[in-house]
Amino acid sequence: MTHEALRLMAVHAHPDDESSKGAATSARYAAEGNRVLVVTCTGGERGDILNPKLEGDPEILRDMPGYRRREMATAAEALGIEHVWLGFVDSGLPEGDPLPPLPEGCFALEPLEVPVGALVRQIRDFRPHVMTCYDENGGYPHPDHIMAHKVAVAAYEAAADPDAYPEAGEPWAVQKLYYDISFSVARIETVHRALQERGVSSPFEEWFETRRNRPRREATARVECADYFPQRDAALRAHATQIDPDGFFFQVPRDIEKEVWPFEEFELARARVEVADGVEDDLFAGVVPAGLPVSGVASGVDGPADGRVER
Template sequence: MPKPTSPLRLLHVHAHPDDESSKGAATTAYYRNQGVAVLVATCTGGERGDILNPKMVSADNEARLPELRRSEMAAAAKILDIEQVWLGFIDSGMGPEVEPDTFAAQDVDVAAGRLVKVIRDFRPQVVTTYDENGGYPHPDHIMTHKITMAAVEAAADPTAWPEHGPAWKVTKLYYDITLHRGRYAALDRAMHEAGLESPYT
């Protein structure tokens, strides 16, 4: 777990490796450029994700997906110039049922303990996560919201999780709202203005 390296610290809590790149990367780059230390806490390993690049699709790559996700996360962390920590939960997938060993099936207050330790070690003034709907209704995104809310509260309580170090109060908590109607309306307009068929209509 990295220790604070700057007086100003920002913690992003994400569900999967790749969320740090698709949700808020420009904000991360902006604050890194200002000298703010940025840490990404990744809740799961993305084990149930999909390989979307046709050139990467193979049985071998499918079999080693967790390894690929970790290497991609390391590359993203280097590009974004951030620190990153794994919370170690298992991806729940988007299936109709949640398996009992996966992230979305965990007890919120117990699972939040891992993030409490991260918050107390890194001591961020600002934390970002998803809204109550997870930004979109993936079970892991919704669970990320739940444990972040619980962990921010518990991290400030000296009687909660005393084994995770001295209490730390987060000053501000923001929701990442990358997936919202305004964004897609703007993309739809831009597609039409460029004379292209919009998939957002």
């Protein structure tokens, strides 16, 4: 379904997250004439070089922040989306037992009201009808992903409150907030088994065995977007320091993927408009293009099961 100039904001923790989670949906909506803005909370400064072809590259090692900014610009162009940096510093992924403390000044240690205020400003400036973010576990338990969830949910509420962050612009009521669950166990399981049935080697063998018992989320929206897998893949390749072009992301034959899993999935977390029963096929379903009045806007209840529509 094509819309006229509706607006979607996707909140992500690091550059490259926007290309591995919900990317084809973003590309589809942008191609249909909607505005899509990716907000990246951190610069990804502490990301490791995961592409073996670039290990030890002196230019990258000299300026990782600048390199990742250039990668992000190329990815945004591939997806046809707009992009803004929220301006916080990557926390890194702590490893070890016990885990080391997070570095001082990083995103995950910021007082919550600081990044929330920054995101509220972006919401009130862009005025999205719909937002997407991670679930309460961050999609996976990276400290920046968990923080991005907290910030996005709090900003969804605060942006509509005239008394919250009055310096951040005129209030705006986002109408729907979804958790992006497109990188799910169900997706991996389906693709993995389809490859096995066709006698094709699956890159997810080890992944599936170690993660098959992870909690499964309930998808309340499935957006058909297989025609935009090429844009997603181009965006992923743009993040050359983070994505191995010979890695598992690109080892699934796209014709098989399009056949068995031609969509991306989302879980409705909060809504200020009526939502139809069943699984939606459009994140913009039911939104009011002109926006909602902020007076009398109610607070939402986290979770899709019993309180997903705010009255």
